[in-house]
Amino acid sequence: MSAPTTQFDAIVIxxxxxxxxxxxxxxxxxxxxxVLDAGRNVSPVLDAKEHVAAFEMPFRxxxxxxxxxxxxxxxxRSVSYDEISRRFWTDDVDNPYSTSETRRFDWFRARQVGGKxxxxxxxxxxxxxxDFEANAxxxxxxxxxxxxxxxxxxxxxxxxxxxxxxxxEGLAQLPDGxxxxxxxxxxxxxxxxxxxxxxxxxxxxxxxxxxxxxxAMHEGRAACHYxxxxxxxxSTRSYYSSINSTLPAAQATGRMTLRPFSIVRSLRYxxxxxxxxxxxxxxxxxxxxxxxxxxxxxxxxxxxxxARILLNSTSxxxxxxxxxxxxxxxxxxxxxxxxxxxxGVIDGFDDRTTLGARPNGIYVPRFRNVRERHPDFVRGYGxxxxxxxxxxxxxANAPGIGIAFKARLTTPGPWTMNFGGYGEMLPRETNRATxxxxxxxRWGVPSLHVEAEWSANELAIHKDMNVTAAExxxxxxxxxxxxxxxxxxxxxxANHEMGTARxxxxxxxxxxxxxxxxxxxxxxxxxxxxxxxxxxxxxPSLTYMALTARAVAHAVEALRRRDI
Amino acid sequence: xxxxxxxxxxxxxxxxxxxxxxxxxxxxSIGREAHASVAQAxxxxxxxxxxxxxxxxxxxxxxxxxxxxxxxxxxxxxxxxSGWYPAPDRERFVRxxxxxxxxxxxxxxxxxxxxxxxDQEIVLQQFDDEVTALRTTSPTQASAHWFAMLKYLTxxxxxxxxxxxxxxxxxxxxxxxxxxxxxxxx
Numbered sequence: 113m114s115a116p117t118t119q120f121d122a123i124v125i126x127x128x129x130x131x132x133x134x135x136x137x138x139x140x141x142x143x144x145x146x147v148l149d150a151g152r153n154v155s156p157v158l159d160a161k162e163h164v165a166a167f168e169m170p171f172r173x174x175x176x177x178x179x180x181x182x183x184x185x186x187x188x189r190s191v192s193y194d195e196i197s198r199r200f201w202t203d204d205v206d207n208p209y210s211t212s213e214t215r216r217f218d219w220f221r222a223r224q225v226g227g228k229x230x231x232x233x234x235x236x237x238x239x240x241x242x243d244f245e246a247n248a249x250x251x252x253x254x255x256x257x258x259x260x261x262x263x264x265x266x267x268x269x270x271x272x273x274x275x276x277x278x279x280x281e282g283l284a285q286l287p288d289g290x291x292x293x294x295x296x297x298x299x300x301x302x303x304x305x306x307x308x309x310x311x312x313x314x315x316x317x318x319x320x321x322x323x324x325x326x327x328a329m330h331e332g333r334a335a336c337h338y339x340x341x342x343x344x345x346x347s348t349r350s351y352y353s354s355i356n357s358t359l360p361a362a363q364a365t366g367r368m369t370l371r372p373f374s375i376v377r378s379l380r381y382x383x384x385x386x387x388x389x390x391x392x393x394x395x396x397x398x399x400x401x402x403x404x405x406x407x408x409x410x411x412x413x414x415x416x417x418x419a420r421i422l423l424n425s426t427s428x429x430x431x432x433x434x435x436x437x438x439x440x441x442x443x444x445x446x447x448x449x450x451x452x453x454x455x456g457v458i459d460g461f462d463d464r465t466t467l468g469a470r471p472n473g474i475y476v477p478r479f480r481n482v483r484e485r486h487p488d489f490v491r492g493y494g495x496x497x498x499x500x501x502x503x504x505x506x507x508a509n510a511p512g513i514g515i516a517f518k519a520r521l522t523t524p525g526p527w528t529m530n531f532g533g534y535g536e537m538l539p540r541e542t543n544r545a546t547x548x549x550x551x552x553x554r555w556g557v558p559s560l561h562v563e564a565e566w567s568a569n570e571l572a573i574h575k576d577m578n579v580t581a582a583e584x585x586x587x588x589x590x591x592x593x594x595x596x597x598x599x600x601x602x603x604x605x606a607n608h609e610m611g612t613a614r615x616x617x618x619x620x621x622x623x624x625x626x627x628x629x630x631x632x633x634x635x636x637x638x639x640x641x642x643x644x645x646x647x648x649x650x651x652p653s654l655t656y657m658a659l660t661a662r663a664v665a666h667a668v669e670a671l672r673r674r675d676i
Numbered sequence: 677x678x679x680x681x682x683x684x685x686x687x688x689x690x691x692x693x694x695x696x697x698x699x700x701x702x703x704x705s706i707g708r709e710a711h712a713s714v715a716q717a718x719x720x721x722x723x724x725x726x727x728x729x730x731x732x733x734x735x736x737x738x739x740x741x742x743x744x745x746x747x748x749x750x751x752x753x754x755x756x757x758s759g760w761y762p763a764p765d766r767e768r769f770v771r772x773x774x775x776x777x778x779x780x781x782x783x784x785x786x787x788x789x790x791x792x793x794x795d796q797e798i799v800l801q802q803f804d805d806e807v808t809a810l811r812t813t814s815p816t817q818a819s820a821h822w823f824a825m826l827k828y829l830t831x832x833x834x835x836x837x838x839x840x841x842x843x844x845x846x847x848x849x850x851x852x853x854x855x856x857x858x859x860x861x862x
Binding site: 163165166167170171172173174176177178295296297298299301302337338339340462463464465466467468469470503504505507508509511512513514515517518521522524 | 734735736737739752755756759760761797800801804805808811824827828831832833834835836837838840841844845848850851852853854855856857858859860
C-alpha cells in the first residue's frame with residue numbers, strides 16, 4: 113500500500129500549454145491533481161526579464177555564443193531563442209536525440225513549469241471543417257473522429273479564459289472566436305490590406321494576427337504594454353502561458369500539487385484491469401525514483417516527449433510501448449513548412465512610422481484549395497508577416513564612415529512589407545520517432561531518434577508561397593519584390609511538431625479515440641500535439657488547448673459514471 | 677529575402693536581430709568541456725585597444741550626441757573578441773588591425789595614432805571602399821574582412837549602448853504603448 117501522499121485522483125504530466133489546461137479543468141471539477149514537470153519552477157513575475165535593456169546584457173543581445181554552441185546547438189535555431197530567453201530552452205547535451213545524417217529535424221524543447229507556453233509565438237487560430245474533413249475526403253491518413261461542431265464550444269471556453277485579441281472576418285476556413293479588441297495594423301499594413309481587398313475581394317484577406325495577448329484587462333491580468341520580447345516572460349502576465357493563467361487558477365482550487373524536477377520515466381500499466389495505474393518519476397536533482405498513482409493520467413508533455421514516454425513504457429502486454437497496439441505511436445510526425453514568401457518596398461509613407469513593439473503581425477488566412485482545386489497540391493497555407501521600416505541594423509553595412517554615416521543610423525529605412533508562409537504537412541507513417549537503441553539522456557532515460565522529411569506536396573506548397581506572396585505585393589503596389597530564396601525550413605523548425613499519437617475512429621489505425629482517450633487504456637488521455645490527426649496550416653496550440661478542456665470534461669464524467 | 681530580415685518581421689524583439697551564427701556542431705560531438713575553449717585573456721593589447729578606440733570614434737564620431745568612445749565601444753569589442761568569436765575570426769581581426777599602421781605609413785608616413793583625424797578618416801575610408809567593392813563581388817568575403825568586422829561591431833556596440841539607445845536612437849526606455857501611424861520625429 114502506497115503512502116497517502118502518493119495517491120491522487122489525477123496526474124498531469126507536463127505543466128506547459130496543455131498541462132496547465134488539464135490542471136485547471138481537473139481541479140475545478142473537484143479532482144485532487146498531481147502536476148508533474150521535468151524542470152524547475154518558474155515565477156511568472158519574478159522570473160520575467162522582458163525589460164532588460166540590450167546594454168544590460170553581457171553580449172548585447174547577440175547571446176553567449178560559446179555557451180550556446182556548447183549546450184544548445186539545436187535550441188538556438190528557434191526564432192524566439194535569444195540571450196535572455198535561452199534559459200527557457202532545454203540543454204541539448206543533457207537531453208540528446210538523434211536524426212539521420214541527411215534528414216535533420218529541429219526539436220525545440222522546454223523543460224520547466226510553464227514549458228513552451230513561456231516562449232511560444234502566441235498565435236491562435238481555430239481549425240475548421242475544411243481541416244477536419246480533409247483526410248477523409250482525400251483518403252490521406254485517417255479521418256478525424258471529430259468535426260468543428262464538436263470543438264467549437266471548447267474553443268469558446270478556452271478563448272474566453274486566456275483572452276485572444278483579433279478581428280472577426282467571417283471566413284468559413286478560419287472561424288471567428290471570442291475576441292478582445294484587435295491590435296492595430298500599422299499605416300502601411302492598412303494600405304496593403306485595402307489594396308489586396310480591391311484586387312481579391314474576400315478571396316484573399318489580410319487581417320491582424322489573432323494572438324493570446326490581452327488588449328484589455330482580463331481575468332485579473334493586465335493588457336499588453338508593447339515592450340516587445342514576450343519570449344523573456346511577462347511581468348504583467350499579459351499573454352497566455354500556463355504560469356500566467358491556468359496554473360494559478362488550478363492552484364486557487366486548493367486541489368493541485370505541483371511537483372517540479374519530476375522526470376516521468378514511464379507509465380505503469382496493469383494488464384488485468386487494462387488501466388494505467390500511475391507513473392514512475394525520477395527526481396531530476398537527486399536521481400531517486402518515486403511512484404505515484406491515480407485514477408486518471410493526462411499526458412501533456414509535448415508531442416514528441418509524450419510519444420517517448422509511451423514508447424518507453426513497455427510491458428508484457430505492450431512490448432512496443434504503451435497504448436501502441438496500432439503501432440502508430442511515434443508515427444505521423446508533422447510540422448508546418450516555412451520560409452516561402454516574399455517581401456517588397458512600399459513607397460509613399462516615408463513621413464510615417466510606428467511607436468512601440470507590437471508582439472504580433474498580420475495574417476492572411478488560407479486561400480488555396482478553399483473553393484478551387486489547385487493542380488499541384490492539396491491543402492494550403494497561411495501567411496504571417498508585416499510591414500516595418502528598417503533601422504540601424506540595416507544601415508550597419510552601408511558604405512561610409514563619420515558624421516554622415518552616423519546620421520544614417522538614426523534615419524529610418526524604407527517601408528518593407530513581408531509575407532512568410534506556414535504550410536500544411538500531410539501525415540505519413542514513415543515520418544517517425546523511435547526509441548534510440550543506445551542514446552540516453554542525463555537521467556538514463558532512452559532518447560528518441562527522429563526521421564522526418566517533406567513530401568512533394570509540402571514542397572509544392574512551399575513553391576507556391578513565393579508566387580502568391582509576390583501577387584499580394586504587386587496588388588499592394590510594392591516595388592523591388594523579392595521572393596524568399598532560403599529554401600524550405602527544416603522539419604520541426606516551426607516548432608509545431610504533432611501527430612505522434614493520433615486520434616481516429618478505429619483502434620487498429622489510431623492511438624486515441626474522439627475524446628483523446630487511449631484505445632488501449634481508457635484512463636489515459638493524451639491531449640498535447642501528439643493527438644493531431646492532421647496539421648492544418650494554422651498555428652495549432654489553440655486546438656490543443658480546446659481538445660484538452662474537452663477531454664477533461666469527458667474523463668471526469670466517465671469517472672463519475674464509473675466508466676473508467 | 678534574407679533570413680535575418682525574415683525573422684525581424686516575424687518576431688518583434690525590440691530591434692535585436694542576430695549576427696550570422698557559426699556553423700552548427702554535430703550534436704553528438706559536443707563535449708561537456710566545450711566551455712574550456714573560451715578565450716579569457718584580453719585579446720587587444722594597449723596599442724591595439726587604442727587603435728580600436730580611435731577608429732571606432734572616426735566611424736561614429738561625437739556630434740551633438742555622444743560618439744563611440746563615450747559609448748564604451750572598445751570594451752564591447754574586447755568582450756566579443758575574447759568571449760564570443762572563434763579563434764580564426766579573432767586572429768583575422770587582430771592581423772587586420774595591424775594593417776592599419778602599415779597603411780597609415782604608406783599613405784601619410786606615420787602610424788595611425790600619430791595622424792591627424794582627417795588623415796585617419798582617409799585611411800579608414802580606403803578600407804571601407806574595399807569592403808564596399810567586395811560586397812558586390814563577394815558578400816561572404818566582405819563580411820569576413822577585418823574592417824567590416826570592426827565597423828559592424830562599432831555599430832552594434834554603439835547602438836546597444838546606454839548613451840546610444842537613450843540619446844542618439846531614443847529607443848530606450850520603450851514607450852510602453854503601440855501606435856501604428858505616427859509622424860517621423862525630426
